[in-house]
């Protein structure tokens with residue numbers, strides 16, 4: 001216990017220190033120029049002066065009127081870079097560190113959620129092989145996509161100074177290939193998991209009770225009734241399905257650049273419900289918006305999945321078995337999914353009855 005407490009204190013201190021470092025990290029220094037024109041070759045002191053010069057020059061200068069000149073004066077590119085290296089990276093880092101602190105706090109407060117009645121020694125089949133295969137195809141590919149994606153966003157700030165340019169570029173290039181190809185495995189796993197579980201994830205009145213009782217997470221004695229999936233799991237399911245679908249679409253647009261207009265079409269739809277967004281986007285702006293959206297959805301999903309992984313492994317005794325062997329202890333199942341156990345037992349009785357009616361006739 002003493003060891004556990006001192007370990008927790010050390011963990012807590014490390015998190016607080018990391019948070020402090022991130023809060024003080026100067027993300028702006030990773031923007032393209034930090035306000036300085038690289039090399040000051042044209043004698044400008046700021047990005048604004050440079051862009052003004054190019055824009056002004058372009059008006060009367062026919063030499064620049066080709067496709068490349070359009071790219072040269074595309075000021076939105078600078079906005080995109082500063083959003084990516086500014087708020088996107090900064091708030092993403094806050095979210096990632098925040099969820100780890102929250103989970104460390106929850107663990108110190110509640111400990112590992114135990115099976116109140118202890119293991120019964122009898123099991124019940126929770127997930128068939130096809131369900132586990134779908135889950136692990138989606139989960140395995142997602143974890144690699146998440147790590148390689150985080151490297152694309154933060155690697156230059158964190159790994160490059162530690163590993164040096166050669167090792168960092170080898171790892172990043174391999175990561176980029178893994179990211180591109182495993183995206184397809186993720187999409188297949190996502191589709192299969194959707195088909196397996198959608199019927200169990202339709203919201204119901206029970207979910208309101210579950211939420212009102214905090215899912216029993218904060219009270220050892222409370223076990224709000226649930227069928228196969230409780231309200232918390234339904235939130236995870238729909239977030240993964242909708243977020244996974246959206247991130248797949250934006251990923252597709254990034255894999256096959258300049259071929260889709262999904263952003264301008266989405267903006268068109270949003271304008272129909274009261275927004276006022278420009279639908280006249282250049283192909284480059286499409287790509288930039290897809291990239292920012294891909295980053296936002298990716299970070300939100302990673303933050304959510306860190307919590308999911310915690311509760312499916314370290315955070316709850318007996319939970320991991322469901323996705324490992326597929327068989328869970330009956331006491332665990334009754335405590336967390338009591339109504340589902342009743343349904344399964346009823347199904348088993350019905351099949352037994354059918355079997356016993358058939359048998360005399362054979």
Ligand code: HEM
Nearest residue numbers: 138139142143233236237240305309312313319320322323
């Ligand atoms: C090491 C990583 C992971 C572990 C240990 C894990 C564990 C689990 C477990 C034990 C369950 C079943 C819970 C139950 O019996 O009720 C589950 C369900 C599920 N997992 Fe995972 N999982 C992992 C990664 C992921 C990832 C990366 C995703 C999605 C990208 C994901 C999505 C889901 C979904 C949608 C469900 C069904 C809804 C739910 O139970 O929340 N899992 N996972």
